[in-house]
Amino acid sequence: MHDDSADLLRPPSDKDEEQQATGRTASSYQVLHDFELAKAEGYQQQYGDMYFLRLARLKPAIEKLAIDEWEGKEIAGDVVHKVERVLDVRQGELCWVTGTVYWDMPLKPNILDDISKDHWIAAPPPREKYVSPEGHDKVMLEDDSGRLRLIGERLGLEILVTGCIIAVMGTENANGDFEVIDIKLPDLPTQPERWQLENKKQTERPAGGKVALVSGLEISGDAGDTLALDMLLEWLLGESTGSPIPMDSSQISRLIIAGNSLAASTPLPAREDLHPAAGKKGAASKKYGYDSSAYNPAPTAQFDAFLFTLLPSIPVTLLPGPSDPANVSMPQQPLHPALFPQSRAYAPPPNPDLTSPSQNPKKKKAPTSHTFPLHPATNPIFSTLSGHLALVTGGQATSDIAKYVPSSMYSSPLDLIEHTLRWRLIAPTAPDTLWSYPFRDHEPFVLEEGRCPHLYVVGNQERFGTRIVEGVAGQRVRIVSLPSFRQTGELALVDLEDEDLGVEMIKFSTWQGG
Numbered sequence: 001m002h003d004d005s006a007d008l009l010r011p012p013s014d015k016d017e018e019q020q021a022t023g024r025t026a027s028s029y030q031v032l033h034d035f036e037l038a039k040a041e042g043y044q045q046q047y048g049d050m051y052f053l054r055l056a057r058l059k060p061a062i063e064k065l066a067i068d069e070w071e072g073k074e075i076a077g078d079v080v081h082k083v084e085r086v087l088d089v090r091q092g093e094l095c096w097v098t099g100t101v102y103w104d105m106p107l108k109p110n111i112l113d114d115i116s117k118d119h120w121i122a123a124p125p126p127r128e129k130y131v132s133p134e135g136h137d138k139v140m141l142e143d144d145s146g147r148l149r150l151i152g153e154r155l156g157l158e159i160l161v162t163g164c165i166i167a168v169m170g171t172e173n174a175n176g177d178f179e180v181i182d183i184k185l186p187d188l189p190t191q192p193e194r195w196q197l198e199n200k201k202q203t204e205r206p207a208g209g210k211v212a213l214v215s216g217l218e219i220s221g222d223a224g225d226t227l228a229l230d231m232l233l234e235w236l237l238g239e240s241t242g243s244p245i246p247m248d249s250s251q252i253s254r255l256i257i258a259g260n261s262l263a264a265s266t267p268l269p270a271r272e273d274l275h276p277a278a279g280k281k282g283a284a285s286k287k288y289g290y291d292s293s294a295y296n297p298a299p300t301a302q303f304d305a306f307l308f309t310l311l312p313s314i315p316v317t318l319l320p321g322p323s324d325p326a327n328v329s330m331p332q333q334p335l336h337p338a339l340f341p342q343s344r345a346y347a348p349p350p351n352p353d354l355t356s357p358s359q360n361p362k363k364k365k366a367p368t369s370h371t372f373p374l375h376p377a378t379n380p381i382f383s384t385l386s387g388h389l390a391l392v393t394g395g396q397a398t399s400d401i402a403k404y405v406p407s408s409m410y411s412s413p414l415d416l417i418e419h420t421l422r423w424r425l426i427a428p429t430a431p432d433t434l435w436s437y438p439f440r441d442h443e444p445f446v447l448e449e450g451r452c453p454h455l456y457v458v459g460n461q462e463r464f465g466t467r468i469v470e471g472v473a474g475q476r477v478r479i480v481s482l483p484s485f486r487q488t489g490e491l492a493l494v495d496l497e498d499e500d501l502g503v504e505m506i507k508f509s510t511w512q513g514g
Contacts, residue, residue: 029384049440080169085143099143099168104139187471189447189452190450190475192389213482214257217261256316256392261318300340319394330445331436401429421447454477455478456480478503
């Protein structure tokens with residue numbers, strides 16, 4: 001048993017003992033720019049282009065699977081054949097067709113709720129589920145020709161949400177509804193080999209050690225934040241007592257914070273409510289600085305101090321989340337360095353000439369090495385960690401998917417995360433119920449060929465979990481569901497030297513008495 005007293009304060013030794021410094025394991029880290037937006041892009045275009053682009057990109061892959069499985073198959077004397085468009089389906093014919101799923105759900109948000117948020121009017125509280133308990137929900141299949149209602153017991157066995165692309169096989173009944181017999185999903189895209197995306201020689205490939213994953217720090221500036229953050233900080237820096245802990249901390253090559261670093265704020269009250277005399281003639285108004293009655297600087301200041309202490313020792317990748325001060329629409333762009341007056345010295349300088357893949361979708365930007373300790377990243381983000389392709393998100397898409405699915409159809413967020421891989425769509429419900437930028441030239445949420453990650457991390461979920469998802473072509477993806485650190489005190493460690501990217505959960509807790 002280890003004696004912790006040996007690590008506490010003690011008088012200096014009489015012997016001249018040479019102290020050996022513990023170095024931190026190095027890793028290779030490169031950034032892919034799939035989700036960066038150019039500053040010149042706007043919101044004038046319509047959202048319908050996203051659905052057409054999505055269907056065009058995924059239709060060939062899913063039709064290949066459907067042809068191999070269904071084409072020429074005979075059921076009860078009828079031969080299955082392909083139909084090109086949804087409205088070409090004929091009553092009584094056994095056929096299959098590809099299209100986009102749409103759920104008609106009365107409990108889904110409407111545009112009036114969005115308008116109320118824009119004007120900071122008190123909107124109805126968000127619903128935990130869009131599923132109607134009375135069974136009023138309807139599922140449709142649509143393409144550029146029209147919509148077709150889907151029915152059948154097979155639908156109750158498959159997790160489907162608005163925006164995913166599927167192929168269905170069945171027949172149209174006398175009521176004009178399509179009775180589904182079987183369903184096909186696109187399944188996982190091709191997966192690159194390790195180190196394939198990094199142009200490094202064998203001698204330049206570091207092992208990588210471990211990467212620490214955390215989400216939901218939810219720093220509010222209150223005294224209640226201090227103890228848990230200090231425990232996390234000391235452990236990451238190797239300052240905790242007990243010899244096994246510093247040794248493990250030295251193997252951590254990077255910390256990834258997957259959103260919700262700051263606690264959710266409340267809408268600002270109206271100016272008239274703060275200063276009743278503000279609207280009167282001659283009323284004084286604050287010209288410089290900020291009004292302490294409307295803005296609390298404590299959360300960002302505390303988070304800045306947290307990062308400033310960490311960055312000299314360990315590099316940090318910082319994603320925005322739903323409660324962070326970033327744009328709401330997906331993909332969220334990096335948090336502005338001005339939020340961190342101390343830590344921004346460790347971040348790269350702003351790039352005024354930023355271009356987006358949406359300006360030239362046929363030419364993706366090559367991965368670039370990131371040598372600065374602080375990386376304010378997009379949400380989601382593709383990157384390479386010691387040769388492994390990693391996809392990290394803040395969790396908004398998975399949380400929104402959960403609202404479409406009855407709780408009885410999945411046991412944990414991992415089931416929903418796995419389905420985003422099977423659909424090849426990391427945010428299928430955007431832009432219907434998840435705010436999104438209206439892309440017109442490409443759909444960044446589609447997992448293209450060669451973009452199947454080795455590591456897929458989703459933050460801000462209800463509980464921790466991990467599993468390996470396997471594809472039909474031998475793909476293996478380690479998926480990780482991260483809970484809120486503030487609520488659970490849990491952090492995940494991923495071993496980059498392990499072929500299966502083994503995950504270890506570390507829990508920080510304090511004695512509550514008893």
